[in-house]
Amino acid sequence: MLCPNRLHKGDTIGVIAPSGPPDLDKLKQAIPFLKKMGLHVKLGKHIDKVHGYLAGTDEERLEDLHEMIANPEIKAIIFARGGYGMGRIVPDIDFNLIKRNPKIIWGYSDITYLHTAIRKKVGLVTFHGPMLASDIAEEGFDELSASMFEQLFEPKRYGYTEKISALHEIVSGESEGQLVGGNLSLLVSTLGSSYEIDTKGKLLLLEDIGEEPYKIDGMLNQLKFSGKLADAAGIVVGDFAKAEPKLDPSLTMEQVFYDYFNDLSCPVLAGFKIGHCFPHFSVPLGVQAKLSTKDKSLIIEPGVK
Structure with missing residues (x-):
């Protein structure tokens, strides 16, 4: 796996919306967060476009992505929000352009499709973390979530333990492998495509x-x-937010997890505050990590160099 270069104060961050249209007022509220870290911000040309439930047409969203990747002044791309639409433009992405211009790519949710495609086509480490309009501008955005951006400035090993949240063992054990995955709905949508998630020997x-x-x-x-x-x-x-059953009767989420994970021959640990939640523990995808139910921990190698 190829790690992107770390950030330095004074670097410029590109902000685009390759999926759903962001709330522009919330986007403006979030930009000072990046500026406080000593970063400059450049918005995509089509950031304010709306095309139904998409942030502009497929061509406009793809153009913004390609321009940010090709621009040597842009050292990282942080997405405004998720939503829906990433999968529509992935087949037309110039992955050779990304390979020639590897840089930090940060987001989650619908961006899972992009993370998975880039790892498969380029072998570049990307980052699963909160986005501007949909997370950073929210009142619940907390100190821990904010501190996770520090991993972009310095190669640093991170550890998740029960100091952050209670962790529940479903299958005991300890294993190491590349950390991959993200949003379950998006991972399932890759199945049968050339961007299908590869889980062999990996921590999912x-x-x-x-x-x-x-x-x-x-x-x-x-x-x-x-x-x-x-x-x-x-x-x-990770976190499965707003998952209350409307069907009555219903299995609980815990019962569903047990049914599918209990007979696996690998460790399974639940309760991580990774996902649509606060705190939001951000992680690099594609790096080596170690999962231990004995220590109730996830140790993650650095994502930048």
Whole structure:
């Protein structure tokens, strides 16, 4: 895996919306956060475009992405929000352009599709972390979530322990591998495509929002049938927000997790505040990590050089 160069004060960050349209007022509220870190900000040309539930047409969103990647002054790309639409433009992305201009790419949720595609086509480490309009501008954005951006300025090993949140062992064990994954819905949507998530020998991170237990059940069933769960070296269960069942009766989310993970031969640890939540623990994807149910920890290698 190729790690992007670290940031320095005075660097310029590109901000674009490759999926859904951001709330522009919230975007403006979030930009000072980057400036306080000593960074300059350049907005994508089409950042204010709206095309139904998309932030502009496929061509406009793709153009903004390519321009930010090609611009040597842009040292990192941080997305304004997720939503929907990344998968529509992935087939037209110039991955050779990314390979020639590797830089920090930061976001999550719908951006999971881009993370997965870049890792498969380029081998570049990318970052699963909070975005500007949808997270940083929110009242709940806390000190821990903010501090996670420090990993972009200095290569640093991070550790997640129960000092951050209670962690629940589903399957005991200890294993190491590349940390991959992200939003469950998006990972399932890659199946059968040339951007299909590769979990063999890897630690698989899963998170989602707004999906009831029966829907999570269906998506985990797809991962199971495709061999993705059995292939994994470990499962990191992140946050599943706003997942209250509307069906009555219903299985709980914990029961669903147990049904799909209990018979795996790899460690499975749940309760990580990674996903649509605060605090939001940001992680580099594609780096080596170690998962231990004995220590109840996830140790992650640096994502920049």
